[in-house]
Amino acid sequence: MFRKLAIDLVVPTAVYYGARAAGLSQLWALVLSGVVPALRVLWSVITERKVSGLNAFVLGAVVLGFAMSFVTGEPRVLLVRAAWGTAAFGVVMLASLFFKRPLLHSMAMLVLPEDKKRVWTENWEKYPAIRHALRGCTAIWGVIFLADTGIRVGMALTLPIDLVPVLDDVLLVVLLVVLVVVQRVYSRTIMRRAGLRINGVHVSQA
Incomplete structure (x- = not known):
């Protein structure tokens, strides 16, 4: 990746x-x-x-x-083409909330090893809190990527052209950092309320 x-x-x-x-x-x-x-x-x-x-x-x-x-x-x-990809990704993320499993679940299944896939699938089926957390994180991804689209379009149309390419890369790094932090805080809050564990450690003690 x-x-x-x-x-x-x-x-x-x-x-x-x-x-x-x-x-x-x-x-x-x-x-x-x-x-x-x-x-x-x-x-x-x-x-x-x-x-x-x-x-x-x-x-x-x-x-x-x-x-x-x-x-x-x-x-x-x-x-402006840099904004097309983030717009499409954000829309697909939000649209996947209407499917049986959100896009983040499918993305995880693509990168996890076989043993972790089985655990992931079992947890998804067994714990409503995990389903809630994944759907919530998927919605967060969708909203943030659509916000990113608006910022990219604004930069492309208003800033000096020679400045935009490097700012596009900087914006992506900022976007990923924000996503990781927000997703981590949100998912841990959901898990803690449900009394679940993450990586074998009780969430309330993590």
Whole structure:
């Protein structure tokens, strides 16, 4: 996950500022920076021999952004593309609250080892507090990502263009820190009220 974040965020930002230092226009520098995540998606499709919904969305967003920016000739159109992903993720998070299991549950099942998956599934079925905590955390993720979208759009439309790429990366780091802290406090509060344990330690003593 962190390797993908580095490729999709840090590398494109470095490419942008490198291109600007080489004398390219803001539009072409943004185009080049957008090629990096597109190439990663294509490589993922080739190696995994399947197209995930996320990969299709990233590739579609890049292509659409390129097309719109060349039609309008406006680099700010490409800057706004950073907000599309957070908007889509926030909407999907909130929409998953109407499913049997929220998206955070599915995301955890993708990264947990097999033994932990069984424990995770058993806890989900057995404890209402865990279901409550996961649904609440999913809602928190959705709301924060939608708020992030608004901030990104505002930055893209109002701030100096050359400043926005690095601020996008800084905003993501801040977003993740806020999510971890808020989610931890919220989930531990729910567990403590239910008298449950986390990692074998009673929540009230953690």
